[in-house]
Amino acid sequence: MATTKKVTRVESSGVDDRPAAPQPKDWKPTPEAKGTATKNRLIAALLWVLAIGAEAFTIFWLLHNTDIKLFMLWLIVAIVAIAGLAIGGSLLWKKANRYDPASKSDKVRFFVQNQLGVIIAAVAFLPLIILIFLNKDMDGKQKGIAGAIAIVLLLLAGFAGADFNPPSTELYSEKTTQVEQLTGQDLVYWTKYGTKYHLYDDCPAINKDKTTEIFEGTVGTAFAECTGLNKDEPLCKICEARYLKEHPDKASPGATGSNETSPTK
DSSP, rough: OOOOOOEEEHHHHSOOOOOOOOOOOOOOOOHHHHHHHHHHHHHHHHHHHHHHHHHHHHHHHHOTTSSTTTTTHHHHHHHHHHHHHHHHHHHHHHHHHHHOOOOOOOOHHHHHHHHHHHHHHHHHHHHHHHHHHOOSSHHHHHHHHHHHHHHHHHHHHHHOOOOOOOHHHHHHHHHHHHHHEEEEHHHHHTTTTOOOOBSOTTTEEEOOOOOOOOEEEOOHHHHOOOOOOOOSSOOOOOHHHHHHHHGGGOEEEEEEHHHHHHHHO
């Protein structure tokens, strides 16, 4: 029985759509996914450059002209602008990492690629914060207000730039292989704000009154497009149990790449 909901096919967002043998393999993004990631990273880099440029302007001009009219207002505007540019860049950078994740095998690159937003936030704010408190032309009240705002925005920008559970090529490979070993194809279904992807478009977990659209695509596409996806256990257990019940030959040890080899109710 097929779903009565609208099903939208999402193409080329994370992995090659061609059928592949259900064997563990190194996951690679498609050229389209690589292009999307590169575009997001270039825009993120531009925003970060502007943030650091705004910081340099604030340090080398604004802090040396404390006697200008509305100095504090301009200083606060500059600090907020730096934060906005840094956060905007970080969000785009993290989005790019979902399309083209790093490999855990290269620990340095994996860390830098996934936590670069935190590094940029520190570069864009720490020198400014230090120089605000060391500025001899600002009184204590001005330093306290500007410094406190800068510190709060530094923490906010750092939090926005941090990825506490970053994706990896190994993760995408493992989860893609799991689905392929079950169904023989790299095809799943998900909703915009869902936490799981599904093997059936008529799964009751996504066929609810509030569901207006169901997306279909590869596992890599689901990871890239579904921001709320549970990275540790993304496969719907209802779908897995249903598939194993309908295909008992798949319920042999190791069939799904996990310890769950038989359907549960």
